[in-house]
Amino acid sequence: MDNRPIGFFDSGLGGLTCIPYLMNALPNERIVYFGDTARTPYGSKATGTIRHFAFEITDFLASEGVKMIVIACNTVSATCLGELRERHPDLPVLGIISPAAHTVAEKCGAENRVGIIGTKVTIASGAYREKIGRLAPKLDIHEAPCPIFVPLIEEGIVDNEIMDLSVRHYLDGFIAESAIDTLVLGCTHYPLIKDNISRLYPKLDIIDPSQEVVASIEGSLSRSGLLAGEGGPSGHMFYASDLSENFVNMIDRIFKGTGFKVAFKNFDLEARV
Ligand code: DGL
Numbered sequence: 001m002d003n004r005p006i007g008f009f010d011s012g013l014g015g016l017t018c019i020p021y022l023m024n025a026l027p028n029e030r031i032v033y034f035g036d037t038a039r040t041p042y043g044s045k046a047t048g049t050i051r052h053f054a055f056e057i058t059d060f061l062a063s064e065g066v067k068m069i070v071i072a073c074n075t076v077s078a079t080c081l082g083e084l085r086e087r088h089p090d091l092p093v094l095g096i097i098s099p100a101a102h103t104v105a106e107k108c109g110a111e112n113r114v115g116i117i118g119t120k121v122t123i124a125s126g127a128y129r130e131k132i133g134r135l136a137p138k139l140d141i142h143e144a145p146c147p148i149f150v151p152l153i154e155e156g157i158v159d160n161e162i163m164d165l166s167v168r169h170y171l172d173g174f175i176a177e178s179a180i181d182t183l184v185l186g187c188t189h190y191p192l193i194k195d196n197i198s199r200l201y202p203k204l205d206i207i208d209p210s211q212e213v214v215a216s217i218e219g220s221l222s223r224s225g226l227l228a229g230e231g232g233p234s235g236h237m238f239y240a241s242d243l244s245e246n247f248v249n250m251i252d253r254i255f256k257g258t259g260f261k262v263a264f265k266n267f268d269l270e271a272r273v
Contacts, residue, residue: 114132238263
């Protein structure tokens with residue numbers, strides 16, 4: 001039993017989409033979350049830059065005394081998961097692409113035409129294609145980068161025409177040309193526009209891997225004897241490198257009525273240089 005918190009890291013608020021599943025499955029666990037809102041989006045940046053940011057933030061999470069680090073960001077997982085594991089040999093460091101690939105391999109068959117959407121960096125890395133290819137070599141996979149989604153979501157531009165137009169801009173041609181019937185949300189921000197996508201393409205099956213990521217966290221904690229017990233501290237801590245209103249509101253919405261205590265802190269990148 002281990003009541004230290006779990007460290008979560010994303011470029012912004014995308015990683016928050018895993019939190020409700022985590023609270024449901026493992027209500028005793030505490031979270032220290034870091035959203036790099038000052039430097040989001042990561043998905044169109046050079047891999048060296050992403051690596052530098054990821055080293056900095058995982059070092060910070062480790063210094064907060066976490067028992068595990070969850071890279072709740074496909075872009076970082078695709079770029080430098082192995083290096084992060086080498087950098088933190090005493091901590092389990094979990095990525096998000098392997099559990100997502102398992103879900104796709106389990107849920108899809110040879111009859112499906114599977115579309116994977118993600119950031120430019122995630123799609124260019126080929127990480128999804130490679131991991132799914134190993135598990136289900138016969139799956140018919142197509143990929144498309146959708147770089148404008150993350151900046152719009154971070155700005156809270158979701159329930160409106162601008163987001164619908166952006167969705168159609170990237171997906172109309174992609175879905176029609178490749179006859180996609182199953183769409184995988186290969187970015188943790190995208191569950192926040194799942195309703196837009198399913199409204200615009202009602203026949204599409206959408207795979208949101210967030211839930212499976214939580215199953216992989218639970219498995220890893222349980223195998224290493226790190227699950228939290230009852231009666232530990234109940235508060236969660238949320239750091240952002242630019243504590244935006246959208247970030248705070250979203251966390252308030254997630255925790256409303258749950259009885260959990262939530263604290264926020266602005267993480268001043270300048271002060272740490
Ligand atoms: N949530 C991140 C991901 O899963 C978004 C990366 C970005 O900031 O572009 O890839």
